[in-house]
Amino acid sequence: MLEEDRDYFWFELDGEKKLFTENLSPGKQVYKEKLLNKKGIEYRNWEPFRSKLAACIMNGLEEFPFREKSSVLYLGVSTGTTISHISDIVGPKGMIFGVEHSSRVARDFLDRVAVYRKNIVPIIQDAKKPDEYFSVFSKVDVVYVDIAQPDQTKIAIANCKMYLKKKGILFLVIKTRSIDVTKEPNRIIDEEMQKLQTNFDILQRIDLKPFDKDHAMIIARSID
Ligand SMILES: C[S@@+](CC[C@H](N)C(=O)[O-])C[C@H]1O[C@@H](n2cnc3c(N)ncnc32)[C@H](O)[C@@H]1O
Incomplete structure (x- = not known):
């Protein structure tokens, strides 16, 4: 092991330092990712x-709010x-409420992931209707949004107004090309950040290149 981080780990694999999480469901892969046994x-x-x-x-994320026992609302699983x-x-003792509106995709998610992991509560609903998630029983530490919709912000x-704790953290994936194909990606990110400014302090924006060339991540802390 090269170095141990808070809740994820760095190990040497195929001659490179790579990121790992401890498998909560040993023996099970989700997307054919490599498994590694250490002690x-x-x-x-x-x-x-x-x-x-x-x-x-x-790419240098500074605030990592996912910890043991954290609660998370995840839109677009x-x-x-x-x-x-x-x-993982x-x-x-943690809890993740996972929202997905496509029943075809959700079936895969249920069969391959949710069924083996008791800390995931699947919610097959439209993220545009947060008042219809009847199973979210408490406010959460983190809201993670990856739904690739023009009105995603x-x-x-x-969703944050209903379910994010005060000072909770929002992760918002900005699909720079899906909002408006004619606009400069940087301008799109600036505009989305402006929409957040009344209710959030922006902590960081991260370009996801070279891993993903069409997205950026905005990380923000809720003010109220
Ligand atoms: C880019 S994929 C998410 C990938 C996933 N977050 C991951 O990293 O493994 C976007 C997902 O959001 C879902 N989605 C889009 N609009 C939605 C909505 N209004 N409500 C719920 N899910 C939605 C899509 O069906 C799709 O599965």
């Missing part, structure tokens, strides 16, 4: 080309790549 503990390689949160860590690593990190704010 009887199984770890899963967290691939930055597959997960934008891993790409953020690789898709087939569960990133949420599976957050599930928050552990059996508005949706993120509405």
Whole structure:
């Protein structure tokens, strides 16, 4: 082991330092990621080309609010790549409410991820209707939004107003090309940050290149 971080780990794999999380569901892979056994503990390689949160860590994320026992609301879980690593990190006493509106995608997520991980509560709903998530029973430490919608920032704010704790952290993936194809990516990010400024302190913006060339991440702390 090269060095141990808070809730993720760096190990040497194929001659390179790579990111790992401790597998909460030993023996199970989610997206054919490599498994590594160290002193009887199984770890899963967290691939930055597959997960934008891993790409953020690789590109210098300063505030990592996912810890053992954290609670998270995750919008746009898709087939569960990133949420599976957050599930490893928050552990059996943590809780992640995972929202996905496509029932086809959600079926994969349920079969391959949620069924093996008791800290994930799947919510098959539209993120535009946060008042309809009947299973979110408390406010959360982190809201993570990756829904690739033109009005994603508005949706993120509405969800945070209902479910994010005061001083809680928002991770907002900005798909720079899906909002307006004619605009400069930097201008798109600036405009989305402006929409957040009334309710959030912006902590960091991270370009996800070379792992992902069409996205950036905004990390912000809720003021109220
Ligand atoms: C880019 S993918 C997310 C990838 C995933 N976050 C990961 O890192 O593993 C975006 C997902 O958001 C979902 N989505 C889009 N609009 C949504 C909405 N209004 N409510 C819920 N899910 C939505 C899509 O069906 C899709 O699965």
